[in-house]
Amino acid sequence: MQNRRKNERLIGAMGKHFPRTHAVAAGAASFALALVLFISPPEVEAKRTALPVTLSHAEVSTAESTRAPETETAETTSVMEGLRVVQETVRNGDTLSDLFQRAGVSSSEMYQLLSSGKEAKQLAKLVPGEELTFQIDGEGSLQTLELHRDRLSKVEFSRDNSDEYKYALHTREAERYTAFRQAEINSSLFVDGTKAGLSNNLIMEMADIFGSDIDFALDIRKGDKFSVVFDEEFIDGEKIGNGAIQAVSFTNQGKTFSAVRYIDRNGDVNYYTPDGKSMRKAFIRTPVDIGRISSHFNPRRLHPIFKTRRPHNGTDYAAPRGTPVYSAGDGRVVKAGYTKANGNYVFIQHGERYITRYLHLHKRHVKRGQRVKQRQVIGTVGATGYATGPHLHYEFLVDGRHRNPATIVRKLPKAKAVASSEMDRFLAQTQPLLAQLQRFEQPALAQNNEEKDSVN
Structure with a gap:
């Protein structure tokens, strides 16, 4: 296609400077040449994709100001270096041997690469969707292999003059921009959070931050609202994901909770109240993120299967089969197995x-x-043992006695607050984030009030 476009440009140029008869004759000759090039067999199999060599972020920024247009650069690379470039995407069930075979590289080359050092061992643990770029010389010898884990990092193995492979890691920094979202709960946290533009991961992160203060399966009411400031990450102008929540507030049944992200001197990241108290208690309120309470703690409950009065010493959370179940706190597994009554238990x-x-x-x-x-x-979450449907039965014992899981956590102490010796550092880092949250909230609140007034 490149040769064909060049011939077309050549014909156009000749039309301006040659007599008409000469231009027609030259055009016919060029068309015949293009036809021969078009039907000649390609060097690379149709399944393989020839691509220009991928550059690291630093190499791209240096080369962009000096390099020729991309089509000319690709042609120059293939002619001057004599390398064939093949890109393969890892599919389900692929082994490294499969990828080398599709790229036309021998197994002996693969084994030489794998034995080049401990860094090469990661090639044995590929994930579907990752990409490998092979650069192969005219004799079929692998000169360079690039593993593209994601948009931000590339692993490169290149053959040096001593015929050994050298390892290099190229990374890029995503551009970060501050984003703000706000919503009022009319249906559910997930529905209204999604409408506001939050991803599922951000909604789950917000629920995690307030998990010690708000029971998202029991406490959420229509009219609750939240505001959140977080980072959005971009590469080359394209959004690739979201960063962490920086500051967030949640109003539940008229009471507002606020949290801010803080990185301490040791590099540990946690969320705290504006005055430095930890948002994390020794136990989270609920061991599932998605679900509804289908049966409360009740010492005199009528058992749904046996129809007799039997104590219900825990809380049941109805949720879809396969919903993740979390440990409520740090600890050690003392029992894990199966019984006819409990099903699979921990x-x-x-x-x-x-x-x-x-x-x-x-x-x-x-x-x-x-x-x-x-x-x-x-x-x-499952329905093993004596269960009428998929749900989690969750119990909480204090000194060997069953307590109501929905209320006991509120009475337990929180994790340690920010140390007094680090308070100045905490305030310097977090106050700008809280101020930013407030600046975003004020215009949004004014707009909501205007909309309500216009409706009335």
């Missing part, structure tokens, strides 16, 4: 006084004796 010991229990799981993701962190996935 029991976790938290310190000396507290135990949490998770019953009727579809699958267990932890084993007895394993240490777990707060909000670590320990299993998924």
Whole structure:
């Protein structure tokens, strides 16, 4: 196609300077040449895609100001360097051997690369969707292999003069821009959050931040509202994802909670109230993010299967099968197994006084004796054992006695606040974020009031 466009430009140029008869004759000759080039067999198989060599961010910024147009650069590279460039996308079930075979590179070349150093071992752990770019010389020898993990990083293995492969990691920094979203709850947190432009991950992050103060399965009411400031990430003008929440407020049943992100001197990231108190309690309010309470803690409940008065020593959360179940706090798995009544279950010991229990799981993701962190996935919602449908039965024991999981967490202490010696640093880092949240909220609040007045 490149040769064909060049011939067309040549014909146009000749039409301006040659007599008509000469131009027609030259045009006919050029057309015949283009036809021969068009029907000649290509060097690369149709399934392979020839691409220009991918550059790192630093190389791109340096080369953009000096290089010729892209089509000419690609042609120069293939002619001057004599390299064939093949790009392969990892498919489900692919092995590294499959990718090398499709690229036309021998297995001996692959083994030489894999034995070049410990960095090459990561090539054995490819994920579908990742891309490999091969640069191959005329003798079929692999000169360079690039692994594109994502838009921000590229791993490169290149053959040097001693016939050994050298490893290099090229990274790019995404451009970050501040974004603001605000919504009022009319249907549900997920529905209204999505309408406001929040991704599912950001909604879950917000629920996690306020998980010790708000029960998102029980406490949410119509008219609740939230405001959130977060980062959006772009590469070459294209949005590639969202960064972390920087500051957020949530008004639940008339009470407003605010949180701000803080990175301490050790590099640890947590969320705190504006005055430095931790948003994280020893236990989260609910072990599932999505679900509704289908049965409350009730010592005199009528059992739905046996129809007798039996204590219901926990809270049931109805949720779709496969919904992640989190550990309510840091601890150690003391039991994990299966019984006819409980189905798949996990029991976790938290310190000396507290135990949490998770019953009727579809699958267990932890084993007895394993240490777990707060909000670590320990299993998924199921309907195993004596269960009428998919749900999680969740129990909370204090000193061996069952307590209401929906209320006990509010009475437990929070994690440590920001140390007094670090308070000045905390305020310097977080006050601008809170001020930014307030600046965004004021125009949005004024606009909402104007809309209400116009309706009235």
